[in-house]
Amino acid sequence: MSGAGPFHATLSPAEQRLVEGAQRFATDDLSPITGLDIPTHLDLLRRACHAGLAGIEVPQAMGGAGASFYTRMRVCEELANGHAGFAFSLVNHHNIIARVAQSGHPELQRAMIAPMLAGTRVGCTAMTEPQSGSDFAAMQTRAVRSNGGWVLDGGKAWITNAAFADVFLVYAQTDPDAGAAGIAGFIVLAEDDGFKRSDAYTASGIEGMGVGGFELKDCWIPEERVLYAPGSGFRSAMRGVNQARVHVAAMNASLVEQALNTALEYTTSRRAFNQKIAEFQGIGWSLADVATHLHAMRLLAHSAACTIDAGEDAQVAAAMAKKYANDHAAHAILACMQAMGAQGMTQESGLARLLGWAKAFCYTDGTPEMMNERIIRNMLKRINLKRKDAEM
Numbered sequence: 001m002s003g004a005g006p007f008h009a010t011l012s013p014a015e016q017r018l019v020e021g022a023q024r025f026a027t028d029d030l031s032p033i034t035g036l037d038i039p040t041h042l043d044l045l046r047r048a049c050h051a052g053l054a055g056i057e058v059p060q061a062m063g064g065a066g067a068s069f070y071t072r073m074r075v076c077e078e079l080a081n082g083h084a085g086f087a088f089s090l091v092n093h094h095n096i097i098a099r100v101a102q103s104g105h106p107e108l109q110r111a112m113i114a115p116m117l118a119g120t121r122v123g124c125t126a127m128t129e130p131q132s133g134s135d136f137a138a139m140q141t142r143a144v145r146s147n148g149g150w151v152l153d154g155g156k157a158w159i160t161n162a163a164f165a166d167v168f169l170v171y172a173q174t175d176p177d178a179g180a181a182g183i184a185g186f187i188v189l190a191e192d193d194g195f196k197r198s199d200a201y202t203a204s205g206i207e208g209m210g211v212g213g214f215e216l217k218d219c220w221i222p223e224e225r226v227l228y229a230p231g232s233g234f235r236s237a238m239r240g241v242n243q244a245r246v247h248v249a250a251m252n253a254s255l256v257e258q259a260l261n262t263a264l265e266y267t268t269s270r271r272a273f274n275q276k277i278a279e280f281q282g283i284g285w286s287l288a289d290v291a292t293h294l295h296a297m298r299l300l301a302h303s304a305a306c307t308i309d310a311g312e313d314a315q316v317a318a319a320m321a322k323k324y325a326n327d328h329a330a331h332a333i334l335a336c337m338q339a340m341g342a343q344g345m346t347q348e349s350g351l352a353r354l355l356g357w358a359k360a361f362c363y364t365d366g367t368p369e370m371m372n373e374r375i376i377r378n379m380l381k382r383i384n385l386k387r388k389d390a391e392m
């Protein structure tokens with residue numbers, strides 16, 4: 001169970017109940033060791049929806065819980081104790097419901113929110129393309145006005161839930177000369193003419209995320225499925241990514257905590273040279289490092305979440321939380337594996353799967369290199385502003 005840290009008090013009783021629901025779901029329904037085929041995954045998604053875990057930030061008037069971002073992060077953290085891939089899949093689904101609730105046309109809201117809250121329709125966010133990931137504004141997917149709606153052409157890759165989703169938030173370029181300002185966000189449905197799902201990816205570390213892609217060819221969608229008009233798409237996408245960085249950072253902390261608990265259990269039971277393994281200074285200090293990084297990861301993530309809920313600019317806080325988690329989670333899990341000797345690499349120990357997810361989380365919602373870019377650009381901007389002020 002994740003330590004809630006010093007920010008625990010910011011949850012209302014209803015929010016606390018959601019977090020406890022996530023804890024129960026993780027304990028009773030999920031296991032980091034079991035693989036998830038698509039029918040099992042969809043069944044779990046519906047059960048999680050039934051437990052209210054897909055409506056965390058959706059307003060109460062629309063059937064959700066109207067809870068804070070911090071609650072979302074805590075739910076992710078708890079679910080990641082059960083199965084980080086599933087937790088990531090569920091929160092991606094949740095985010096589409098929250099976005100439609102916040103920015104969707106009333107008809108879109110009527111058609112989509114209830115089935116998505118029930119888990120009979122599953123959502124995903126599609127930004128990455130086969131030829132562009134970090135450089136989001138370089139996307140090739142195009143949208144052209146036609147017949148009272150838009151025609152989309154292009155393709156997306158590496159999309160969580162794409163293997164089974166039927167509601168896709170697709171970002172497309174409406175005006176290549178305008179760059180980021182031309183990007184808009186559209187809701188595409190799997191049943192739309194011109195939509196074609198690609199094969200899902202198989203790679204270690206993406207277990208339970210349903211990661212896949214799709215192509216769009218002459219795919220016409222009506223005006224009411226424009227979620228973000230040209231001009232607002234880029235900014236909305238970045239706001240979502242920024243929040244995701246924080247819950248991903250918190251989920252990394254859960255992975256490390258599980259690895260640490262497993263390693264502590266093992267190294268305090270197993271003996272060598274007449275003493276417990278954990279009592280060898282080399283092993284004990286290595287686990288002390290893991291515990292310290294874990295605490296720092298959690299503090300950075302929780303503090304960034306509070307910054308988001310306070311409505312303050314959280315770009316740097318989110319980037320730092322994710323960068324720190326990405327820089328340390330995989331190393332920390334490897335240290336735990338090492339402390340357990342050969343047992344650390346067995347499937348039953350579960351550490352290899354935790355390591356896979358920690359690696360996958362280095363790509364989702366921006367790589368550590370892009371986090372560095374965000375942090376340094378912000379510092380340079382501030383210095384330049386200061387210099388300008390001094391010159392005036």
Ligand SMILES: Cc1cc2nc3c(=O)[nH]c(=O)nc-3n(C[C@H](O)[C@H](O)[C@H](O)COP(=O)(O)OP(=O)(O)OC[C@H]3O[C@@H](n4cnc5c(N)ncnc54)[C@H](O)[C@@H]3O)c2cc1C
Pocket residue numbers: 092124125126127128132133134135157158159160161205206209211360361363364365366367368369370373
């Ligand atoms: C498990 C998983 C789930 C995902 N889910 C989604 C999803 O739901 N939706 C979605 O849209 N995408 C998703 N992605 C895609 C993810 O967002 C991209 O992988 C990520 O943005 C990086 O893009 P890329 O893989 O194309 O790498 P590239 O952008 O091609 O980068 C390759 C390398 O170059 C580095 N690099 C690039 N630019 C710079 C720079 N300016 N300075 C320094 N280094 C740089 C990168 O850090 C990286 O190391 C997912 C990916 C994974 C692995």
